[in-house]
Amino acid sequence: MTRQLSTRGRDARSNVSSPLGPKGVKTRQRLLNAAERVFGELGYHDASVAKITELAGVAQGTFYVYFGGKQAVFEELVADLSRRVRHAMSVASGQGRDRLEAERLGFQAFFRFTAEHPALYRVIRQAEFASPRMLHWHYEHIADGYAEALRAASARGEIAEADPEVTAWALMAVGEMIGMRWILWDEAKAVPPEILDRTMAFVARALGVAAAPAREREGPNG
Amino acid sequence: MTRQLSTRGRDARSNVSSPLGPKGVKTRQRLLNAAERVFGELGYHDASVAKITELAGVAQGTFYVYFGGKQAVFEELVADLSRRVRHAMSVASGQGRDRLEAERLGFQAFFRFTAEHPALYRVIRQAEFASPRMLHWHYEHIADGYAEALRAASARGEIAEADPEVTAWALMAVGEMIGMRWILWDEAKAVPPEILDRTMAFVARALGVAAAPAREREGPNG
Amino acid sequence: MTRQLSTRGRDARSNVSSPLGPKGVKTRQRLLNAAERVFGELGYHDASVAKITELAGVAQGTFYVYFGGKQAVFEELVADLSRRVRHAMSVASGQGRDRLEAERLGFQAFFRFTAEHPALYRVIRQAEFASPRMLHWHYEHIADGYAEALRAASARGEIAEADPEVTAWALMAVGEMIGMRWILWDEAKAVPPEILDRTMAFVARALGVAAAPAREREGPNG
């Protein structure tokens, strides 16, 4: 009780107090959505709290009722998007009957998410300086899960033996780059089917799976 | 797709004026070097003309004698670094007796460049918003050259038949990601040998080449 | 000169309304205590209503149920502390058998209060701009009472004849400065004994009294 008085004011949610009534929850979500758009379109630095609050339809001061500051929303946004891609990919790849199918489903889920949330890619690129901590966290989280899945597949004999860590980072890179090139740059809703096929052929080879590529191209896939 | 870019930043308005005496050339280079450090360490937005000129040891006004503005130096820096990696990689990979060896030499050259010029990677990440034009230009330039080399190797039967474009983008991504992870994040001078080997093993598989070469060089380790 | 001040902050507009139930009284006191700490540690301007309410454990809105605003609590706090030092000093000095003893007891009481309520000194310093009205009120109140006591002592022949007003302001200044220097700056619980003795020696001389009393108490030291 006699601890020093902090110089900063009401710590904008850094204290656990007040569980946020329904009205607050809604406003907060509106701000987070606005942040996704603004950060996604403008990048970290050209984004401004003013633009976010304007888009959310609240006063500037309101922003600080819910977030500690610009960087804080940014990090929350990264965390949120990161969690959601990971979830989407893991749900999708979980449907695959073997690793190769799982890869295709996972890549597709990732591409779909990229098309729907261009902010993910953009926010990650900006995180290099805006929040290195979150950048690492994001990549490592994905890579770790990916490597684990590869290890299991390898143990089941579905793919060649290879270092799962390097393979995971490499394949993660591939997905990101193809998404950037054929979705974001082309402002497309999805990677063109033939590019997807070729990408998956690359993945198959890299995993040491003699995928019969002809079948993939012509079969009734989805 | 790879349209030429004028390299001289020099204010577009004062086009051909005064070919720059020896003193001017030196000042200009000092500014460009300072820009590499400042943009590399601070990112586009936290970099400031003031910091660049301070590091270069000239007055702020001097900056505008040589460059059209902040964005102009940035673009010139991207162009410069991009040209230099490409050159380093093409020289290195030109020494390879087959495609696989060329790949290893090329990757090594790229990693070396990354360690010596962290600004390249960082500047590219920032270019997403700071200068999308240069971002595209950089990646496309590399990918185009890469694809060409793969096409030739494929024709010579050194690698499996596969779409060279997708393969080029994918491998470019791999190099960038591994460099980020094991050089920049670890602040290392080079990718650890075993990671390099595993990376090359990945590349070999992806190119449909039986991955024996690592063994040739380093005995039976990994 | 010592015009009366209404003590109750309670928004001037809602004048006599609701005499404040027992719960309200408690909340109000909690807020006032919190205000003492916050104003005392942070100063008028760095203090914020948010910090006061946080420390008091109530919502921000609650604050305005009991006080008209930030300035209003501040003034109430000044009035409260001012009344309390005056009371402490007058009780203490009332025990003295002559003026000199009364002075020593009064100074001691003042120093004790300063150590226990550093906020008094700090709040007074801030009042220069935060509430000049209260600043004058505080000093004049003390000086008036002090002068009165000096006048009486002079009439009784206990001290030399001298202008009581100037003497009162001068001695008040001395007490404040010594307290600042040896209690607040040193974060001490009391003025060191030898400093107290020397201070009282100064006071004795200033009052034209042969300064023997220190010796009576502590032998031949200061």
Add this chain to the structure above:
Amino acid sequence: MTRQLSTRGRDARSNVSSPLGPKGVKTRQRLLNAAERVFGELGYHDASVAKITELAGVAQGTFYVYFGGKQAVFEELVADLSRRVRHAMSVASGQGRDRLEAERLGFQAFFRFTAEHPALYRVIRQAEFASPRMLHWHYEHIADGYAEALRAASARGEIAEADPEVTAWALMAVGEMIGMRWILWDEAKAVPPEILDRTMAFVARALGVAAAPAREREGPNG
């Protein structure tokens, strides 16, 4: 040369570079004068950089060319005023033929300075929170010099033997309080002569000098 790049920009004179041309010197002085008025009239917190620059007739940005920030000008102002009172007092009291005369001249000089630079007193009061460091520095500087002079006078037998440190702090307090009460509060150009005489009588007694007060009151001085 490879030391970390500071995140802050041109360090607003924290670097020693550029000795400030004549134009710059003038602007800087205009800003400092404006700061004296603004801080003096409004106090630290209600003063704003905007008000200072407006009064100085320059753009807001210009302020930061010459000062590190609001607190930095404040401290420079304290240092400046502090140096100047000390100088004025020491010059004045140096003219005295004995300590008592020196005291009178010193007090007069101090009161004159207070009347001409009300900002001194006000800025010092604000320094309690705005810059405790400068507050201590100011008081200690004066007290130290004062004590030294008292020690010398005591050695010469001009005043009674008494602890010079406590005496110095006490007399400093007296001057400040009398100045506050009879110059600043009354918005007067000088302490009324009879108050000055009574103050000096107090000082004389406190210093153990049997001043023939009658003479001072009636003699032909001022």
Add this chain to the structure above:
DNA sequence: AATGAATGAGAGTTCATTCAT
């Protein structure tokens, strides 16, 4: 070829206060 000086728009952030509940 180089520079010192100035600018002003705009950034992130704080906070006393209001009000419906």
Add this chain to the structure above:
DNA sequence: TATGAATGAACTCTCATTCAT
């Protein structure tokens, strides 16, 4: 009696850029 939510004006500070010299 108490509160959560919202506000918007004001603040300090940064920076790319211009320009006369």
